[in-house]
Amino acid sequence: MTTHLDTEKIHSIQTNLDRPVVLTGMMGTGKSHIGKLLADALDLPFYDSDQVIEKRGGISINEIFELYGEEKFRESECKTILDLLDNRACIIATGGGALTTPDVLKGVKDKSHSIWLKTDIPTLIRRVEKNKNRPLLKEKDPEQILRTLYTARAPLYEQMHFHLDTSSSDANAVLESIIDYLVSSIN
Numbered sequence: 001m002t003t004h005l006d007t008e009k010i011h012s013i014q015t016n017l018d019r020p021v022v023l024t025g026m027m028g029t030g031k032s033h034i035g036k037l038l039a040d041a042l043d044l045p046f047y048d049s050d051q052v053i054e055k056r057g058g059i060s061i062n063e064i065f066e067l068y069g070e071e072k073f074r075e076s077e078c079k080t081i082l083d084l085l086d087n088r089a090c091i092i093a094t095g096g097g098a099l100t101t102p103d104v105l106k107g108v109k110d111k112s113h114s115i116w117l118k119t120d121i122p123t124l125i126r127r128v129e130k131n132k133n134r135p136l137l138k139e140k141d142p143e144q145i146l147r148t149l150y151t152a153r154a155p156l157y158e159q160m161h162f163h164l165d166t167s168s169s170d171a172n173a174v175l176e177s178i179i180d181y182l183v184s185s186i187n
């Protein structure tokens with residue numbers, strides 16, 4: 001994977017990056033997949049906020065929603081992401097609804113290079129149908145829920161520093177775009 005990437009650019013990011021890179025966007029946009037690839041390419045730590053919440057609490061995201069509800073989940077999510085933002089250079093993938101918490105939105109905007117991974121709704125639906133681990137999509141019509149969430153969240157995602165379409169599954173092209181963005185914003 002890394003062999004296609006420009007080693008000079010990688011080196012420049014490794015030398016100059018002084019804050020986390022945050023990937024955000026709707027469920028199914030590839031935040032965790034791209035985040036891991038980016039972290040590998042840059043040889044930086046990778047954190048998926050959902051996984052950190054699960055590990056810290058010894059409980060799955062599904063169980064948190066079932067037992068305590070979304071509000072409690074958002075509290076843990078906020079605390080976790082604010083802690084992660086205190087790291088120096090690293091890659092963080094947030095859950096898709098994280099920016100709905102005002103403190104998270106502010107923290108991400110102020111303390112990271114923030115990236116919105118955008119994917120068209122039909123592609124999102126195809127991707128999330130395969131995975132049953134998303135509590136917000138369990139009931140009713142997942143397509144309608146995704147559309148409603150997208151409409152509500154788009155103004156939050158819009159506030160991220162860099163916007164990138166991930167509707168095609170060309171991960172290498174996505175990585176190259178992120179690397180170019182990082183090079184231009186750290187120099």
Ligand code: S3P
Binds near residue numbers: 095
């Ligand atoms: C959520 C997205 C999920 C997870 C939780 C809530 C959301 O993360 O945080 O199920 O509100 O969109 P992914 O975006 O990684 O699926």
